[in-house]
Amino acid sequence: MTPSSVYGSFVERGRSRPILASGASDGHVHMLLLLTALFAEGSQRTSIMLFDEPELSLHPWALAVLARATKEAVAHHQKQVLIATHSPVLMSQFEPPECMAVELAEGRTVMRRVSDMADIGDLLDQYAMGSLYMSEAIAPQGSGGEVKDE
Numbered sequence: 001m002t003p004s005s006v007y008g009s010f011v012e013r014g015r016s017r018p019i020l021a022s023g024a025s026d027g028h029v030h031m032l033l034l035l036t037a038l039f040a041e042g043s044q045r046t047s048i049m050l051f052d053e054p055e056l057s058l059h060p061w062a063l064a065v066l067a068r069a070t071k072e073a074v075a076h077h078q079k080q081v082l083i084a085t086h087s088p089v090l091m092s093q094f095e096p097p098e099c100m101a102v103e104l105a106e107g108r109t110v111m112r113r114v115s116d117m118a119d120i121g122d123l124l125d126q127y128a129m130g131s132l133y134m135s136e137a138i139a140p141q142g143s144g145g146e147v148k149d150e
Contacts (some may be wrong), residue, residue, distance in 0.1 A: 008032075026057045034066060038073040038081070046078045053088035067093030088130025096124050101139040114138060 009018035010032055021029050034054055055063055067090065073079040085091060091099065096115035102108050113128060114120075120137050132138045 013033060022071060027059055029055075030057045031066065032063050035069055038069055038079060039077060041078070042067060048082070050082045050084065052084045053086065054083060055085055055090050060089045060125045063087065063090045064093055086133075088128075088134050090130075091133055092128035092130035094129065096129060101141050 008021040010021070010024075010028075011018050015103070015123060021032070021101055024032075034051065036050060047081075058066065070083070074081055075084050097113065099114040099116055100111045101117070103112070115124070117138070120132060123137060127139065
């Protein structure tokens with residue numbers, strides 16, 4: 001072992017031997033790091049974390065696990081977690097009051113709680129948030145931010 005290297009392994013249920021991180025997929029290692037961040041022992045005061053696009057390299061099933069772990073960390077481990085994502089799968093794991101839509105409007109960044117969006121209130125009862133995001137009912141990505149030539 002060299003002093004500049006990091007080595008790790010983890011144990012998976014049903015396996016007799018640990019899996020070395022060097023032999024695991026990027027998604028497994030990524031998930032292990034996210035879960036470690038959420039549940040790491042340390043300071044007793046509240047932690048604030050920002051996960052920027054944690055869905056990268058994660059299987060859709062792992063996104064559901066990550067969402068449940070995030071909710072557990074918030075509810076029982078004094079964590080505040082902000083997740084920036086474009087993943088409709090990950091968005092759909094959370095309830096509208098737990099989510100904010102960030103949009104560009106008239107050159108300014110505007111944040112609105114999804115549950116406060118009156119124009120889609122009835123749709124939130126019928127559709128997953130990820131579906132509404134994909135249909136651009138939440139945080140449209142289309143022409144609002146484009147620069148037009150005159």
